Amino acid sequence: MIALACDHTGIALKREMMKLLDSMGLEWKDFGNNVEASGDDYPVYGYRAAKAVADGECDRAILICGTGIGIGIAASKVKGTRVCTCSDVYSAELSKRHNNSNILTMGARVVGTDLAKMIAEHWLTATFEGGRHQRRIDMITAIENGTYTEDPALGGNEA
Ligand code: RB5
Numbered sequence: 001m002i003a004l005a006c007d008h009t010g011i012a013l014k015r016e017m018m019k020l021l022d023s024m025g026l027e028w029k030d031f032g033n034n035v036e037a038s039g040d041d042y043p044v045y046g047y048r049a050a051k052a053v054a055d056g057e058c059d060r061a062i063l064i065c066g067t068g069i070g071i072g073i074a075a076s077k078v079k080g081t082r083v084c085t086c087s088d089v090y091s092a093e094l095s096k097r098h099n100n101s102n103i104l105t106m107g108a109r110v111v112g113t114d115l116a117k118m119i120a121e122h123w124l125t126a127t128f129e130g131g132r133h134q135r136r137i138d139m140i141t142a143i144e145n146g147t148y149t150e151d152p153a154l155g156g157n158e159a
Contacts, residue, residue: 001029001057001058001059002026002027002028002058002059002060002062003028003029003050003052003060003061003062004017004018004021004029004030004031004061004062004063005030005032005046005048005061005063005064005071006033006042006045006063006064006065006071006108007033007040007042007045007064007065007066007070007071008033008035008037008038008039009064009065009108010064011033011034011036012108013064013106013108013113013116014030014064016117017116017117020120020121021124024121024124029058031045031048031049033045042065042070042074043070043074045063045071046071046072046075046105047074047078049063049075049103050063050074050075050076050078050081051078053078053080053103054079054080059102060102060103061075061102061103061104062106062120063075063104063105063106064105064106064107064108065105065107065108066107066108066110067085067107067109067110068085068086068087068105068106068107068108069085069105069107071105072084072085072103072105075103075105076103080102081102081103082095082099082100082101082103082137082140083101083102083103083104083105084099084103084105084123086104086106086123087107087110087111087119088119089115089118089119089122092104092119092123092126093123093126095123096127096128097126097127097128097133098128098129098133099133099136099137100128100133100137101123104120104123106119
């Protein structure tokens with residue numbers, strides 16, 4: 001199940017994402033907004049979708065605002081999310097293969113419809129490679145949980 005959400009700037013692109021997911025045979029759930037008027041607040045919708053991912057109700061989320069940045073920052077505050085804001089295919093694919101990103105955000109005022117669909121398709125079909133990348137994800141999770149400590153054996157790069 002893919003969570004979808006946007007603010008007023010992203011409604012049209014979110015509808016394109018719905019069509020893309022349908023064509024890929026993937027189920028989706030819409031967490032709003034669907035009112036085409038400014039004055040809405042992207043954290044509301046980013047939070048709802050991110051929480052659905054963190055709680056396990058949805059596997060991943062695709063979130064859209066004007067830049068993809070605000071809704072991404074909001075979503076990244078929800079524990080357990082790994083958010084990537086992408087406007088190119090390479091970053092989107094690698095964010096899954098290396099960073100196991102579970103939330104993709106895009107800017108409706110940044111990317112065109114066709115590019116956004118390509119970005120989402122690459123992200124949705126990529127798989128996490130594990131191995132050394134899992135170690136790094138574990139470190140990120142430890143930072144999030146406040147349990148991360150630097151390995152003294154690594155030394156410092158301050159000099
Ligand atoms: C709304 O005007 C705009 O600020 C919002 O969509 C987003 O780009 C924020 O990061």
